[in-house]
Amino acid sequence: MSKPINPGDESQGTLPTPEHGIAVSDFQNTAHEEEWRPPLPPRPSNLQLLAEQTFTPPGSLQRPKKSTRPSLISKATTAISRTDIHSQSYQDGSRETYATSTDTTPSKGSPRNYGSLRRFKAHNGSEGDDSGSVRSYVPTLEATGDVESLLGEVLSAGQESPAWKLQSGQQELDNPYDSIGFEDDGITAEFRHEFDDIGELDLTGNNEEELLNLWKSKRKHFLILSSAGKPIYNRHGDNNLISGYIGVIQTIISFYEDSKDHLRGFTAGGARFVIMSEGPLYLVAISKLGESDSQLRVQLDALYMQILSTLTLPTLTHLFSNRPSTDLRRPLQGTEPLLSALADTFTRGSPPTLLSALECLKIRTSDRQVINNTLLKTRCDSLLYGLIVAGGRLVSVVRPKRHSLHPSDLQLIFNMLFEAEGVKAGGGENWIPLCLPGFNKNGYLYMYVSFLEAGDGNDDARSKDSERGRQDEVAVLLISAKKDSFFDLRKMRDAVVEELETSGSMAIIKSAVQRGRPAATDIIPGTVLRHFLYKSRGNVQFTMPSYEPHFNTLLARRRLLSQYHTLHASVHAKTSHLKVHHCVSRDSISLAWVTPLFELYCIAGPHSSRNALAQSANKVVQWVRREEERVFIIGGAVF
Amino acid sequence: MSARASTGSRPGGQGRFAQFKLVLLGESAVGKSSLVLRFVKDQFDDYRESTIGAAFLTQTIALDDHTTVKFEIWDTAGQERYKSLAPMYYRNANCAVVVYDITQASSLDKAKAWVKELQRQANENIIIALAGNKLDLVTEHPDKRVVSTVDAEAYAREAGLLFFETSAKTAENVRELFTAIARKLPLEQAGARNLRSNPRPGVDLRPEAPGTQGAGACNC
């Protein structure tokens, strides 16, 4: 960040290279483009107060001075939507933090916006204004009377508002209490049983009610059916168990389809239903976990891609054009574990899916270069893509110049290899025909997969099973368009492994995997951040710290991901022009910050100050800037 | 990297060494992968997901003090949609294990269809073994058996197949199955191509290396 930033540098749409001002330049542009900004409201001197207030009795909050706010509400955002209203109170503060600092001079080693933080702090203002912005959160509260007693709740609920409620229409505004409450993120202790088997209907059908109750207790369902109403996939329980529901869903969807009015989603029974109609298939997500419609749609899309990956588009189309009543379960046989692995990943919460980006193993740029060169050097003629994956993260890619690797394709591959059991339990090398829809929906490619033993790469070690989880293993994936190139690729794999061993790259990869991700506090000493997600939009890659020590359990992790979903939805809502979104809840204080170059989502503990959070966010951006070529694969090995 | 502990461990490094390609075929869920895993790693999982595509494994067995046979094994996926890929795996195979589940009648029909296809399309002198798997299930509950040993054996004899009833779970007859195949493989005639005298450990015997291929083998 020590480089001066060229204000004329239009960074939109360009890849983040180390030369680019990643964040600030962009932000200043945004600020410049804004025709008029409202004057800065006075700020409280002690920002810590805001966070602490969420824990003090709500009545202690000062009555907001509403009259000072309206102009801010209408000017600071260009659209009025639920999202905007919701975030208004925080957004203006955050914007000031980042965007109004054009007049500060950057000091060496510290970004301009960092400078602005000090100014921000120096302001001396009344707390009233701050709670004024809190007030603006739910304008309809006034009508219900007891505003003051609710404010604390509003604050703590801010974070927990399910993303879909943020995005959905006016009717939710009418009843804000729906979205208030700690349990509202849908993640309760019973989430632990989310993945438990429902069991089978017994012969008499006596346990049907019991099973249906179990089915209903699941926080999330995915259903896939044909437009003729034939069940194809259902995450929980027997198809027979829910055949009634499938019938109802099919009737509802086709009712809308028939009137050329596509049903995209609805809310019922505290669950959000999102429907995707893809040719002969209906895909339905039913979620009580609070994702937004578009986030659920991304998940449905991944399931659809898995079906294409198994069948290819022409086959799928052909099957149904031949016979609309086709039972797709047969041709898809064996794909169910892959669909379920995807579904469960989404239910647990998945940063790569949320961000539509992939994660790389952090190693030195020069080390990566050696690995890239190894792939280039050993490349055989039939190779299309070559990948080295370690600990579920990408280490290196070799690809033809004209083809990049699609994150959604990579997600399918990673899901097959690291989430589902089929391949890794096979115990050998694998030769897998698969369609990568992002690459080409219409045909198959063939993937050679070899998991490498920790010790050495020799033939016998290769065929011995590892005690450790495959998550920690190094895998070589070589993809070809030629179905008979297994032995070519196998030979290449041997050469790659030998070369990596000799050059010491293998040791580097293995120690990087064993080290794991650094904790947030390793990245930024003393930071209030518990976790963050940083996505480089140009590279379609993201990086994040370890989940430890705050998010070790399934539950804690799901909560974290739900917060990310909410933040993500706030800055991605169609009507949202937000660049920065700030949230305070009982659990945490968090921030989303979006520029054309990156998306950053940060979570800090509930007692952290907004100021400290903002500073840490800046530091994350600086860190990524410094480490960009280590945390991301930039370019890769291209032939 | 190309050193092979298993080949190197032969007594005194003396003797004959042959390498053969073996393919497993049969309906999904009859236990092909389980048989291979039992043979290669002496492992068994009660719950195993269906094979995607095909898995390639190797295992070496000593037939006697001076004869070692290395199998290069293709464990194919039994599901319908992979059917069209099967020729790629059996085309150059020296031997095949066609598996059925003795508790599933349809799986024997499927096995018979594979045998027919192999006899028509595969190597002329391919050695085929028929394996009726999940023997353990009927040991406990005899009424679970739907394919009788006598019938299957009669069919195997008629079709010129080796025949075993196996259990990947208990390991019963698994090693016997593969050993019987190894014994029946044409060690003698294969001499020049398949059989190597006293190979040094570390010599690359990969099938794609010129001059080391099995009869009629090509690179795929």
Ligand SMILES: Nc1nc2c(ncn2[C@@H]2O[C@H](COP(=O)(O)OP(=O)(O)OP(=O)(O)O)[C@@H](O)[C@H]2O)c(=O)[nH]1
């Ligand atoms: N009791 C018993 N179960 C077995 C035996 N062999 C396999 N199984 C079980 O049968 C199921 C299917 O076995 P697999 O080895 O995956 O079958 P496969 O023939 O490889 O199936 P595909 O890969 O789909 O072609 C697994 O759950 C195994 O645990 C056996 O000998 N006895």
Ligand SMILES: [Mg+2]
């Ligand atoms: Mg199998």
